[in-house]
Amino acid sequence: MISDLLEELDSEVSKCISCGFCESVCPTLPAAGYDLWKGARGRVIMGRELLSSVQNHGSLNVSDSFYSCLDCHACLYVCPAGVNAGKVSHLSKSVIAGNGISGNRNPLAEMMASVTMRYMNPLGIREKCAEWFQGMEVDTGSGDLLYTGNMYQLMAYTHGMNRLREKIGKGMSRRMSSLISRFPWLIKLAPMKRDETASRRMDQSLSNIALLLRKSGISFNYLGKEEPYPGTFIYDLGYLNLFREYAGKVAKILRDSGAKRIITIDPHTYDLLKNVYPEYVEDFGIEVVHYLDLIEGSAFKGGNENITYHEPCHFSLREQAYNRPLETLRSVASVNLPPRSGRRTKCCGGPDELLFPELTHKISQNRYEELQETTPQKIVTACPICFSNLNKGPEVIEIGDYLVSKLKN
Amino acid sequence: MDHINGLSQILGSNLITEREQKIPYMTDASYYQGDLPLAVALPDTPEQVAAVMKYCQDNSVPVVARGGGTALTGSSIPLKEMLVISLAKFDKVLEVHPEDRYAVVEPGVKLDNLNQHLSRYGFFYPPDPASSIAATVGGSISTNAGGLRASMYGTTKNWILGLEVVLPSGNIIHTGGKVLKRTAGYDLTALLVGAEGTLGIITKAIVKIWPLVESKGRILAYYDTIEKVGSSISELKGKGITPLIAEFMDKITMHSLSETRGLTFPEGASYMLIVDIASTRESIDRELKQAEEVLRKFNPISTEITTDQAAMDRIYEARKGAYSSLLSERSSMSERVVIGDIVVPASELPMALKESEEKARKYKLTVALFGHISDGNIHANIYADIADQDHMSRVEGFQHDFAMIAIKHGGSVSAEHGVGLEKKELLIMEFEETGNQYMMEIMKSIRKAFDPKGIMNRGKMFDQ
Numbered sequence A: 001m002i003s004d005l006l007e008e009l010d011s012e013v014s015k016c017i018s019c020g021f022c023e024s025v026c027p028t029l030p031a032a033g034y035d036l037w038k039g040a041r042g043r044v045i046m047g048r049e050l051l052s053s054v055q056n057h058g059s060l061n062v063s064d065s066f067y068s069c070l071d072c073h074a075c076l077y078v079c080p081a082g083v084n085a086g087k088v089s090h091l092s093k094s095v096i097a098g099n100g101i102s103g104n105r106n107p108l109a110e111m112m113a114s115v116t117m118r119y120m121n122p123l124g125i126r127e128k129c130a131e132w133f134q135g136m137e138v139d140t141g142s143g144d145l146l147y148t149g150n151m152y153q154l155m156a157y158t159h160g161m162n163r164l165r166e167k168i169g170k171g172m173s174r175r176m177s178s179l180i181s182r183f184p185w186l187i188k189l190a191p192m193k194r195d196e197t198a199s200r201r202m203d204q205s206l207s208n209i210a211l212l213l214r215k216s217g218i219s220f221n222y223l224g225k226e227e228p229y230p231g232t233f234i235y236d237l238g239y240l241n242l243f244r245e246y247a248g249k250v251a252k253i254l255r256d257s258g259a260k261r262i263i264t265i266d267p268h269t270y271d272l273l274k275n276v277y278p279e280y281v282e283d284f285g286i287e288v289v290h291y292l293d294l295i296e297g298s299a300f301k302g303g304n305e306n307i308t309y310h311e312p313c314h315f316s317l318r319e320q321a322y323n324r325p326l327e328t329l330r331s332v333a334s335v336n337l338p339p340r341s342g343r344r345t346k347c348c349g350g351p352d353e354l355l356f357p358e359l360t361h362k363i364s365q366n367r368y369e370e371l372q373e374t375t376p377q378k379i380v381t382a383c384p385i386c387f388s389n390l391n392k393g394p395e396v397i398e399i400g401d402y403l404v405s406k407l408k409n
Numbered sequence B: 001m002d003h004i005n006g007l008s009q010i011l012g013s014n015l016i017t018e019r020e021q022k023i024p025y026m027t028d029a030s031y032y033q034g035d036l037p038l039a040v041a042l043p044d045t046p047e048q049v050a051a052v053m054k055y056c057q058d059n060s061v062p063v064v065a066r067g068g069g070t071a072l073t074g075s076s077i078p079l080k081e082m083l084v085i086s087l088a089k090f091d092k093v094l095e096v097h098p099e100d101r102y103a104v105v106e107p108g109v110k111l112d113n114l115n116q117h118l119s120r121y122g123f124f125y126p127p128d129p130a131s132s133i134a135a136t137v138g139g140s141i142s143t144n145a146g147g148l149r150a151s152m153y154g155t156t157k158n159w160i161l162g163l164e165v166v167l168p169s170g171n172i173i174h175t176g177g178k179v180l181k182r183t184a185g186y187d188l189t190a191l192l193v194g195a196e197g198t199l200g201i202i203t204k205a206i207v208k209i210w211p212l213v214e215s216k217g218r219i220l221a222y223y224d225t226i227e228k229v230g231s232s233i234s235e236l237k238g239k240g241i242t243p244l245i246a247e248f249m250d251k252i253t254m255h256s257l258s259e260t261r262g263l264t265f266p267e268g269a270s271y272m273l274i275v276d277i278a279s280t281r282e283s284i285d286r287e288l289k290q291a292e293e294v295l296r297k298f299n300p301i302s303t304e305i306t307t308d309q310a311a312m313d314r315i316y317e318a319r320k321g322a323y324s325s326l327l328s329e330r331s332s333m334s335e336r337v338v339i340g341d342i343v344v345p346a347s348e349l350p351m352a353l354k355e356s357e358e359k360a361r362k363y364k365l366t367v368a369l370f371g372h373i374s375d376g377n378i379h380a381n382i383y384a385d386i387a388d389q390d391h392m393s394r395v396e397g398f399q400h401d402f403a404m405i406a407i408k409h410g411g412s413v414s415a416e417h418g419v420g421l422e423k424k425e426l427l428i429m430e431f432e433e434t435g436n437q438y439m440m441e442i443m444k445s446i447r448k449a450f451d452p453k454g455i456m457n458r459g460k461m462f463d464q
């Protein structure tokens, strides 16, 4: 397994000619004060170093270089040699997580992985994640399964977690994380604070998505507090063996629910289920769609409000770009795109929020300013992570909420 | 360790000392690998740069400045315990004055970002090396970078009005000024352009800017021999037509573009000529036709004119990305595409190109030729297996002979990429072959006047 990873890593880093083009689009580099190892070319170079350290049993303290990568893949689209520094980081994290090199495992990452494995939710709060649905009807006989993946719901906790980490200090937080990773049940004792304003906003977005589906005549099933988190963190942090096991469990739950079609609602879950699950779960075979695929354009009144759309990386920077949100928005408003858009869209910084909150803060502020420069009446996001990081002014709105405001009466 | 203490007192958290964090600074876009630097300084004010420089001069610590690290000659990598001074944090466009035709820019601004900023004013900064996405203002000044538009606008040296420079002594000097003309003493601005970080550290630049072209069109002409390509361009220029861009590509390059970008070329075409004409909206069509008539005199296989922006962008991007396309045709991952870069007077091009092709055959190398034909710049893109000693010695042999072609035809061994580590010997050869041995002495004396202890980019351009 490690040897396969190393081989793949080798073939990716060997293509690099060190031109530095990727550095110019990598959001983490300026946010990290231009410390090269936290930029795209630096990560490819460190990938090469990692390989040689593993082969020569050397020591290398390299984890921050890779764990700070946003996995946005912006670098891939400017690389003349077709290198993906995001992939290099992911492979390197996988080598670290697979004990290919010692002394580099990240306690917080370990904690997230072990809590998720135990509770099928990275914070052990599956019940809370189902609260938004209270009082709503599900169609248990429907083959359409609404799958939130708990992503919107978790957003109400991330800022709180960071405040807690700031309060107790870095060292203490690492120690606590190590402890929880060994005894995952301890997470239940952690003073996890939900941001109630964020929670209400996210619940509202979830309800609006459900409303949009109903308005388009889709009746769906929903698993409520049995709904598992899809395992995004475990995969992103490189715990590939755990992920294989975990994804298998999730797939079984989804299958057992009678789902014929999974309706995802955020880009991370959509990308993971559509592109990664088939590789890790034998005969996954369930159709995966995004809820906007099912929304009928005729439900909306047209309009020419001047809006700016921030495209999520997991839609625009994946092999198959997913442009349905943009098309839908174009049918209801006059849409601007910032200079960095399409295959050059820029990450909101969200994926770094738990491990490198200071990077996230700088990246999201910078992206927000870029979006604002287009002087829109509204800035529309299509991802709970993007929304929660770019929500720095009253003009920022999630796509589901925006579309509901454009429904015909 | 003492130096680390001394430097961290000046730089605080703007100093990188951890081994792992220093490793990425050992590399630029060349095939040279630098040494692990003493440390990396990321200053954020000219005063901080000045304090660092003074410390380094007083303590004889050698330094290397780093911009985008896209140099192809090894000029931005550290050697033996050097301090890397990265100008990355100097990343702002400070002033834009369209009415006076200048902008004040920090050295770490990337060229594409500068042009994106200037486009809001309807202006641009013409130097456009193919690396403009990642190359910085400071680095491109220090290598006197050229590019596609040099045909009409010249290279970087034509666009720099003044500089703020920190000298090794820690003194900050201001050369030139915010004016388009100036004759007051030696032109130190010109001296610093192309100095490859051997004289001082640029912390600010006053650059000339120009209104965006109102209208442009493109002629594509395909030929079966290189002589015809060269003659077409000579005739065009002889008729007083200055193209905005004039680029040529050979068959290997065209093949890689059709593989990677799906471009198609007429049957039998061995060379492609791209000529852009800039003009007013009213006269662009007429001027394009005139230029096409000149090109047609030399029996092209075919010609076509386009003013469609999307089609023009596609070809411009393809030409700018020709190096990338060639890379994708590598036969193994240890193969690099080493770029030879010479210049000859434009009228000598047909012969120089023919001889370059002969040399490629002599050394049994795959060499793709393309370049900025109107200013006589040829890029020989050599497929080089850096893991194969024999292959690399043939590459070296070719580079030597390629440089000799430049000298023989009255040109230079380095058109736009600079000297760095790669061309130190070729530079001496150029001086010797042209009876200019004394030039090296003058350059060394100038260097001494700026940098008495020789701490700046030691070992590049000259040996000490």
Ligand SMILES: Cc1cc2nc3c(=O)[nH]c(=O)nc-3n(C[C@H](O)[C@H](O)[C@H](O)COP(=O)(O)OP(=O)(O)OC[C@H]3O[C@@H](n4cnc5c(N)ncnc54)[C@H](O)[C@@H]3O)c2cc1C
Pocket: A019, B028, B029, B064, B065, B066, B067, B068, B069, B070, B071, B072, B075, B076, B087, B107, B128, B129, B130, B131, B134, B135, B136, B137, B138, B139, B140, B141, B142, B143, B144, B145, B146, B147, B148, B196, B197, B198, B200, B201, B202, B203, B323, B416, B417, B457
């Ligand atoms: C794919 C590719 C295509 C290229 N195409 C072209 C082309 O078309 N035309 C062309 O001319 N070049 C080209 N180059 C070469 C290179 O990109 C240019 O020379 C570029 O101008 C270097 O800029 P940089 O910011 O990367 O400088 P760096 O590589 O960082 O530095 C270059 C030199 O300048 C010095 N330096 C950097 N900043 C400062 C400063 N502030 N003060 C003093 N010294 C400084 C360094 O010490 C070094 O000696 C290409 C390179 C690549 C990889």
Ligand code: SF4
Pocket: A015, A016, A017, A018, A019, A020, A021, A022, A023, A040, A041, A044, A078, A079, A080, A081, A082, A083, A084, A085
């Ligand atoms: S753009 Fe590609 S080839 Fe260039 S440094 Fe980055 S990974 Fe390497």
Ligand code: SF4
Pocket: A025, A026, A027, A028, A039, A040, A043, A068, A069, A070, A071, A072, A073, A074, A075, A076, A084, A085, A086, A087, A089
């Ligand atoms: S994936 Fe994104 S964050 Fe990671 S190296 Fe590439 S551009 Fe940078």
